Amino acid sequence: MNLTLKIWRQEGPDAKGQMQTVEARDIPEEASFLEMLDIVNERIIEEGGDPVQFDHDCREGICGTCSLTINGVPHGPDNGVTTCQLHMRKFRDGDTIWIEPFRAKAFPVVRDLVVDRSAFDRIIAAGGYISVRTGSAPDANGLPIEKDHADQSFDAATCIGCGACVAACPNASPMLFVGAKASHLNLLPQGKPELDIRVLAMVRQMDAEGFGNCTNHYECEGVCPKEISADVIARLNREYACASVKEGVA
Amino acid sequence: MALDAKIPSGPLQDKWAKHKRDSKLINPANKRKFTIIIVGSGLAGGAAAATLSELGYKVKCFCYQDSPRRAHSIAAQGGINAAKNYQNDGDSVYRLFYDTLKGGDFRSREGNVYRLAEVSVNIIDQCVAQGVPFAREYGGLLANRSFGGAQVSRTFYARGQTGQQLLLGCYQALEKEVHNGGVQMYPRTEMLDMVVVDGHAKGIVVRDMQTGEISSHAGDAVLLATGGYGNVFFLSTNAKGCNVTAAYRAHKRGAYFSNPCYTQIHPTCIPVSGDYQSKLTLMSESLRNDGRIWVPKKAEDAKKNPNDIPDSDRDYYLERKYPSFGNLSPRDIASRSAKEVCDEGRGVGPGGRGVYLDFRDAINRLGEDAIRNRYGNLFQMYAKITGENPYKAPMRIYPAVHYTMGGLWVDYNLMSNLPGLHVLGEANFSDHGANRLGASALMQGLADGYFVIPVTLAVYLAGQKPGAVTTDAPEFKAVEEEVRTRTKTFLDIKGKRSVDSFHRELGLLLWDKCGMARNKAGLEEALKKIPEIREEFWQNLRVPGNGTNLNQELEKAGRVADFMEFGELMCRDALDREESCGGHFREEHQFTEADPEVKSGTTQPGEAKRHDDKFAYASAWEYAGKDKPPVLHKEELVFDTVKPSVRSYQ
Ligand SMILES: Cc1cc2nc3c(=O)[nH]c(=O)nc-3n(C[C@H](O)[C@H](O)[C@H](O)COP(=O)(O)OP(=O)(O)OC[C@H]3O[C@@H](n4cnc5c(N)ncnc54)[C@H](O)[C@@H]3O)c2cc1C
Ligand code: FES
Numbered sequence: 001m002n003l004t005l006k007i008w009r010q011e012g013p014d015a016k017g018q019m020q021t022v023e024a025r026d027i028p029e030e031a032s033f034l035e036m037l038d039i040v041n042e043r044i045i046e047e048g049g050d051p052v053q054f055d056h057d058c059r060e061g062i063c064g065t066c067s068l069t070i071n072g073v074p075h076g077p078d079n080g081v082t083t084c085q086l087h088m089r090k091f092r093d094g095d096t097i098w099i100e101p102f103r104a105k106a107f108p109v110v111r112d113l114v115v116d117r118s119a120f121d122r123i124i125a126a127g128g129y130i131s132v133r134t135g136s137a138p139d140a141n142g143l144p145i146e147k148d149h150a151d152q153s154f155d156a157a158t159c160i161g162c163g164a165c166v167a168a169c170p171n172a173s174p175m176l177f178v179g180a181k182a183s184h185l186n187l188l189p190q191g192k193p194e195l196d197i198r199v200l201a202m203v204r205q206m207d208a209e210g211f212g213n214c215t216n217h218y219e220c221e222g223v224c225p226k227e228i229s230a231d232v233i234a235r236l237n238r239e240y241a242c243a244s245v246k247e248g249v250a
Numbered sequence: 251m252a253l254d255a256k257i258p259s260g261p262l263q264d265k266w267a268k269h270k271r272d273s274k275l276i277n278p279a280n281k282r283k284f285t286i287i288i289v290g291s292g293l294a295g296g297a298a299a300a301t302l303s304e305l306g307y308k309v310k311c312f313c314y315q316d317s318p319r320r321a322h323s324i325a326a327q328g329g330i331n332a333a334k335n336y337q338n339d340g341d342s343v344y345r346l347f348y349d350t351l352k353g354g355d356f357r358s359r360e361g362n363v364y365r366l367a368e369v370s371v372n373i374i375d376q377c378v379a380q381g382v383p384f385a386r387e388y389g390g391l392l393a394n395r396s397f398g399g400a401q402v403s404r405t406f407y408a409r410g411q412t413g414q415q416l417l418l419g420c421y422q423a424l425e426k427e428v429h430n431g432g433v434q435m436y437p438r439t440e441m442l443d444m445v446v447v448d449g450h451a452k453g454i455v456v457r458d459m460q461t462g463e464i465s466s467h468a469g470d471a472v473l474l475a476t477g478g479y480g481n482v483f484f485l486s487t488n489a490k491g492c493n494v495t496a497a498y499r500a501h502k503r504g505a506y507f508s509n510p511c512y513t514q515i516h517p518t519c520i521p522v523s524g525d526y527q528s529k530l531t532l533m534s535e536s537l538r539n540d541g542r543i544w545v546p547k548k549a550e551d552a553k554k555n556p557n558d559i560p561d562s563d564r565d566y567y568l569e570r571k572y573p574s575f576g577n578l579s580p581r582d583i584a585s586r587s588a589k590e591v592c593d594e595g596r597g598v599g600p601g602g603r604g605v606y607l608d609f610r611d612a613i614n615r616l617g618e619d620a621i622r623n624r625y626g627n628l629f630q631m632y633a634k635i636t637g638e639n640p641y642k643a644p645m646r647i648y649p650a651v652h653y654t655m656g657g658l659w660v661d662y663n664l665m666s667n668l669p670g671l672h673v674l675g676e677a678n679f680s681d682h683g684a685n686r687l688g689a690s691a692l693m694q695g696l697a698d699g700y701f702v703i704p705v706t707l708a709v710y711l712a713g714q715k716p717g718a719v720t721t722d723a724p725e726f727k728a729v730e731e732e733v734r735t736r737t738k739t740f741l742d743i744k745g746k747r748s749v750d751s752f753h754r755e756l757g758l759l760l761w762d763k764c765g766m767a768r769n770k771a772g773l774e775e776a777l778k779k780i781p782e783i784r785e786e787f788w789q790n791l792r793v794p795g796n797g798t799n800l801n802q803e804l805e806k807a808g809r810v811a812d813f814m815e816f817g818e819l820m821c822r823d824a825l826d827r828e829e830s831c832g833g834h835f836r837e838e839h840q841f842t843e844a845d846p847e848v849k850s851g852t853t854q855p856g857e858a859k860r861h862d863d864k865f866a867y868a869s870a871w872e873y874a875g876k877d878k879p880p881v882l883h884k885e886e887l888v889f890d891t892v893k894p895s896v897r898s899y900q
Contacts, residue, residue: 030637032528034528035526035528038526042748042751045794046746046748050794051794053800057322057491058320059529060529060531062413063315063324065320085634085635087635089637111800114800117316118317120317121317121425121437124422124425125426125428129425130381130422131426132423135700138375140375140377140378140384140392141391143378144390146390147386147387150384153383154383154409157381157383157418160414161317184381185381188381191381
């Protein structure tokens with residue numbers, strides 16, 4: 001198939017960017033979206049141009065490295081998949097496809113379609129963990145956990161930290177990401193002792209990074225490649241309110 | 251140089267305890283003065299960084315991804331082994347040790363493997379305490395599943411995302427230490443060389459992948475946890491960025507490389523469908539429980555619609571050749587058999603490199619719903635990638651490169667022959683011999699990082715004066731200069747071909763000559779061709795842009811340049827090893843009808859034939875300089891507890 005691509009090009013963090021039109025010729029429909037870009041880049045290189053820079057690694061939907069906003073939708077038109085799992089048979093010969101980075105103030109562009117998502121790491125560093133020193137753990141079966149709780153915790157733990165939720169949100173809010181981590185840990189008995197400090201620290205770090213706040217648009221839920229439910233946001237809000245009150249009293 | 255593995259003396263089951271007891275400790279006030287450089291933030295590197303920081307060391311940790319959470323460990327699916335015996339089915343540390351040693355075809359060290367089995371139980375405790383949501387039973391206790399090469403149920407799992415959940419636990423522990431100030435994390439920073447001062451590894455030279463800046467970092471010890479080199483084949487189940495650069499650069503600075511020819515080819519992956527393809531996707535081996543593998547009997551039927559081929563014209567070759575194991579034959583056998591039938595022209599799908607994995611009979615017997623319940627997510631993944639409906643037509647599968655058992659040589663303390671350099675996880679060679687059992691790589695990475703290196707690193711550090719070497723040493727300037735020149739060379743070639751085109755060419759050659767089956771003539775041919783490809787690479791490569799911003803072509807060029815040299819080492823090792831063992835299958839060395847072991851029914855024709863009298867060693871190759879053949883050293887493997895025998899699957 002032949003396609004017309006409108007791709008965001010930007011030399012570096014401080015450079016001005018613009019959309020560039022690139023023709024993609026003879027793309028097999030079995031190819032993945034990223035393989036389509038590989039083919040396009042191969043031709044650009046042959047012709048002496050600068051290939052398009054885009055993030056990727058595992059190419060099987062689990063590492064969270066790939067990004068791309070495709071025709072205005074983070075990770076593109078297919079449901080429950082990342083960009084690397086999107087295949088060209090989802091498009092038609094002759095289509096024009098708009099390809100942009102995950103945009104947010106807290107995700108500055110590094111080059112072309114590559115953005116800096118290190119703010120997510122700093123949110124986790126602020127409190128997204130259970131403090132347990134290596135070697136100090138009790139026997140794993142010493143603490144039975146209700147299967148339901150374990151399963152719910154797991155559903156939240158599947159977050160791959162890609163940032164699509166931020167890119168989709170009109171406020172660039174990472175509440176789905178933060179909520180997913182909070183639910184993962186707070187639903188487990190091991191996570192209870194640090195629950196309050198965890199949610200306070202993560203939310204404060206989120207604000208400090210320049211992310212916006214959630215005003216219930218729920219675009220995030222729709223684009224999440226792991227289909228994490230916005231319920232985690234509601235839970236985080238409750239936990240945050242509760243922790244703030246306790247902090248005020250203390 | 252004689253290779254001393256430094257295995258502690260005494261009975262097998264006491265070695266690790268004795269070693270821990272006898273090892274020197276570093277006092278807490280002194281730990282703060284030591285800087286430890288860790289390259290890699292996967293299970294091995296991440297676990298080491300978090301733990302060493304908890305102990306009080308100053309840690310600098312590097313990875314090429316934009317976040318340590320994205321290391322390739324994230325992609326592991328099936329599970330992690332541990333000798334917990336929670337199922338009360340007779341498991342024990344000894345049994346896990348034995349299965350792993352035998353699974354590795356008696357090409358690993360007893361002492362290391364026993365220690366691995368021992369600490370496996372601590373890993374599960376640690377991960378659960380961190381909040382890793384392993385599968386549970388209704389009673390709230392941990393669930394287990396069975397994996398290949400074992401008769402007990404000892405594999406812990408988190409749906410099909412075990413690696414992800416383990417790595418997130420590890421990453422969170424790492425970030426906790428970043429927050430506490432013990433770990434300085436350097437993401438998007440690639441190690442391009444190692445620095446040796448007075449015979450000790452004392453630092454690295456890295457490139458900031460965002461700005462192109464090349465800089466040095468000095469430390470009291472260097473830990474490499476940089477993963478496997480499966481991507482030398484271009485197509486593999488590994489992430490795109492996986493590379494051999496860190497390990498190979500260390501090799502060129504004096505570290506021995508062990509068993510580079512041991513690679514694991516996984517039998518059930520989605521086949522290559524065209525030249526554009528960039529990676530291969532693993533389909534869980536569990537599918538072979540209900541799927542039947544076949545190809546047409548006649549080559550002319552290979553292009554037909556499979557549903558139109560009657561049973562009488564199908565060759566269920568695994569069931570035919572291995573009646574007792576059938577479709578559940580071991581990984582290496584299943585992989586090689588698929589290659590054979592495709593070589594005969596009976597392969598199916600584009601390019602004729604595929605075999606059918608057919609659920610028709612299982613669906614007829616159990617119903618589509620039952621199959622959906624068991625394998626729904628895998629069927630969906632297959633449908634997304636291929637656009638075909640596996641409930642209606644058989645899946646097509648083909649073996650793919652998956653894991654590398656070879657790696658840098660290390661002793662019991664995980665230290666290389668080069669003092670100060672320590673190697674962890676898939677990057678070292680130590681525990682899996684010639685073949686790794688499923689669910690054992692995650693175990694090894696975490697064992698090395700959480701439990702082994704925190705003890706054994708002190709053995710080296712106790713003899714070192716902290717902070718004695720800084721980046722002011724002339725050695726750093728010299729290596730930095732070499733790295734700059736090399737980077738500039740890539741940019742200055744301005745030839746016609748892309749990095750990928752060379753990588754594909756090298757990968758195809760290696761897959762063909764040093765893949766599932768190897769022979770002398772093929773390996774010799776590869777050894778002749780690789781230098782030719784390399785020569786053209788250095789003449790005709792095109793890396794656009796400059797080195798002062800994010801430049802993915804430049805990154806790839808460096809990695810492929812190292813693969814170009816490393817591929818040759820693999821072939822050399824495969825040529826030297828005149829036997830078959832585990833993942834290394836030399837066509838000249840297989841059992842035939844004439845062998846007594848076949849007559850007695852211990853094994854079958856076509857099985858790998860070891861030669862313990864000559865090859866019960868780990869190879870350890872020393873870099874001897876440009877255009878000079880590497881020097882082979884041998885670590886003889888000693889078996890005090892288990893007598894090596896013919897691996898039997900009957
Ligand atoms: C698809 C798939 C499924 C698997 N499933 C299982 C399973 O079910 N059970 C099991 O036990 N094993 C499984 N494995 C194997 C297992 O996942 C790996 O062997 C293991 O995770 C490797 O961990 P590691 O820490 O050694 O390396 P990795 O996780 O690969 O980490 C390497 C680290 O090194 C860094 N790095 C590399 N080179 C450089 C450089 N030059 N400069 C800076 N940083 C660098 C990377 O950024 C990364 O942080 C699977 C493997 C694959 C491919
Ligand atoms: S590249 Fe890993 S999720 Fe897409």
